[in-house]
Amino acid sequence: MMARFSLWMVLLVGLIAGPSVQAQSTQVSAALIDDAVLVTSSFTGAKVTIFGSVRAGSVGRTDIVVAVRGPDRPAWIAKRKRTAGLWIGKDQINFAAAPTFFGVASARPLEQIAPSDTLSLYGLRPKGQLDIAKASADSPLADTLIDAFVAQRQREKLYVDDPNGVKLLKGGLFRADIQMPDRTPPGLYTAKVMVFRNGRPAQSTLTTLVVTKVGAERALFEFARDHAVLHGLAGVLLALLAGLTAASVVRRFAPG
């Protein structure tokens, strides 16, 4: 009985004292304010907010980087070609999968936090997240096209890199905000929080959120998907009724 009690005590003391014994170890925990983004008829994008706390040693610099990644979908990019003075044809590469949304937030520019190869290795650069299709991998234009793809999605605010997105609060608390545009599709999103100590990745934690259509948006989307024929008939009926209504209104109020 006594032996068992002392065993518990050791475990308990170990748990409490553990972090302070290993002064170098870093701990992070984080949570989303909202783990569901609801797409309604007035949806114009959403802000994902993550709160968390980080406990790290007092020596050196601690950086927090938050990456939110949308569902992958296939994609392609093509570069138009000029043949005999005419813009005909194009060179195209295909991606087997590309993140539909890729947002990274930090408290200072990523290049200052860690070397570029580290950033790529830990999945904080959109370029490294593109899964190029096998048939396209050997294309001599692949590099140019991949860069153009990332640049275009950055212009469309689908791939975001916000060096002011993380706010460090008192007592190791932090807050990260990532803005998603209206075009981010529904699906499962992952949010990764990474802690860098003096430019080296020290700790990370993962959490997920869902973007989902609700209400009328969901009803219409499911109607179109599950009852394509009826949905088509509804479209035709809508057109015919609207035309009929307009014609009869005009005939009533402006005869002749």
Add this chain to the structure above:
Amino acid sequence: MQVYLPIAEMAVSPWLMATLGLVVGCLSGIFGVGGGFLMTPLLMLMGIPAPVAVAAGANLAAASSMSSVLGQFERRGVDLRMGLVISIGGIIGVGIGSLLFSWLKSQGAAEATVRIAYTILLGSLGTSLVWESLRAIAKTRAGGPAPSFRRSPNDFAHRLPFKVRFPRSKLVISIIPPLGIGIGVGILSAIMGVGGGFILIPALVYIIHMPPNLVVGTSTLQVLITASATTFLQSAANGSLDLVLSGLLIVGGVMGAQFGVIIGRKLKGEQLRALLGALVLLVALRLAADLVLVPSSLFELSSPGGGL
């Protein structure tokens, strides 16, 4: 204010969409065209995926033509039998065109050939429409009689077999020319992704020799039938019909069509053809510019099926 589109998966301004519908619906009311050649590129410019843009354009065309065709029927401005024959041809043509399209795509360079040929076709069609109608306008200004496109009795359409009476048009001609025109327009619309109403109208005037007061109404009927079929097929086969987008466009479109009919009634046949010719020339110029000018963006990107 913005409204989210459930199928396109993006938000748009409802006022902008209704205005766009109004303008295109107005053109539809004046000329009896569907306006897909204007609507599809404009919607794509706003970032709406191509298949969704095509389906929405077709749905708008169906609504606008329904709005204007009823008045045309009341004014006895529609040759129902002719419209049906051309529409049947059109549906056959769309079938042939879709097969041809996949064959052309497998040929690679052939796609470019089609684009160049189409540009030349529209360019020459627009030029001759403008030229012919301006001469007719000058002639009537000078006091001469309006030109007549009535058929001479030993025209080829009279010599071909399978003669059919078209009582409204006061024509007894072979069924082959209207059916052939319908097939041609259908093939073009399947390959180029536009309805082809602005090719149908000159064909009705110069090949079928239809009375001018029936041309717009009959073309409107053809647009109504083919656009309804396209709307249905796009939804059933691709699931690319976005009813919210359609609704916004249609609200503007059905009103625009009514304005268009009023404007169209004030125009003489040759004025109508001159304006249509100018419109066709504009489309041809845009296609030519796409071929020749350095594109604003060298890159195009999308997912299969459009959008993200």
